[in-house]
Amino acid sequence: MTRDRGKTLRAPVxxxxxxxELGPDAxxxxxFTSRWELLVATMLSAQSTDVKVNEVTKVLFAELPDPEAVASADLARIEQLIGSLGLFRQKAKNLQATARHLLEAHGGEVPDTMPELLALPGVARKTANVVLSNGFGRHEGVVVDTHVHRLSRRxxxxxxxxxxxxERDLARLFPRQRWLQVSDLLIHHGRRTCLARRPACERCVIEHLCPSSQEAGLTDKR
Incomplete structure (x- = not known):
């Protein structure tokens, strides 16, 4: 069995x-309650935990609930509202620039195509894929965050x-209808079990299918 063939057989299993194992938790x-809130939360999530982002957006959305409010707000106030997050000054600039772009080019609505999303300030493929998959049910790619990056290599x-x-390798390996599931499952497994510093291989349901675990042995995980 070739290496590529083995990967193709292992992946769906x-x-x-x-x-x-993870069920509906993944x-x-x-x-978020709207596509705008999803976009904002995802933009804010860079170098910040989802728990912290949720704390911040609860307050942010209460005061600045839509693109119109963000576009007209004082930049210093946006910075203050998201100041507990990493890179908050750049994120504040991107949020306001994105809000203004949406108002000027899309009538205040979040666009539903990859090119239009990538044209927004501060939006790269990861954010665009999150918005398209979770906001529109359109699977244009696979979200690659730090967990997906780590687990895909392991x-x-x-x-x-x-x-x-x-992302390209994952998209070739899995059918389009499972792309959202790929990212959600790998992210949750990375948070709960396949940790960055010391993966808990002894309680991992896919340990027997993981080349890194088999190569390293249970006492020396990479």
Whole structure:
């Protein structure tokens, strides 16, 4: 069996096992009630935990609930509202610039195509994929965050280190209808079990299918 063939056979089994273990818990952890809120929360999530972002957006959305409010707000006030997050000054600038762009180009609505989302200040493929998948049910790609990056390499789904190349490898490995599930399951498994510093391989349901675990042995996990 070739290495690529083995990966192709392992991948759906791994996904099925993770889906069985994690069940309905494996969904996006950001709180939102609209596509605008989803976009904002995802933009704020860079270098911040979802728990912290949810704390911040609860206050932010209460005061500045829509693009119109953000576009007309004092930048210093936006910075103050999100000041507990990493990179808050740049994020505040991007939020206001994005709000103004949406008002000027899209009537205040969040667009539903990859090119239009990528044209928004501070929005890269990860954010665009989150919005398209969770806000519109459109699977244009796979969300590659730090957990997906780490697990994809440990599971030998990819040998790439660049997020764009990792996304491409995952998209080739799984059918389009499972792309959202791929990212949700890998993210949750990465948070709960396959930790960055010391993965809990002894309680991992896919340990027997993980090349990194098999190569390293249970006492020396990478």
């Amino acid at each position: 791994i996904l099925d096992l993770l889906a069985e 969904v996006i952890a950001l709180d 599971l030998r789904f990819t040998r790439a280190d660049d997020p764009v190349r990792i």
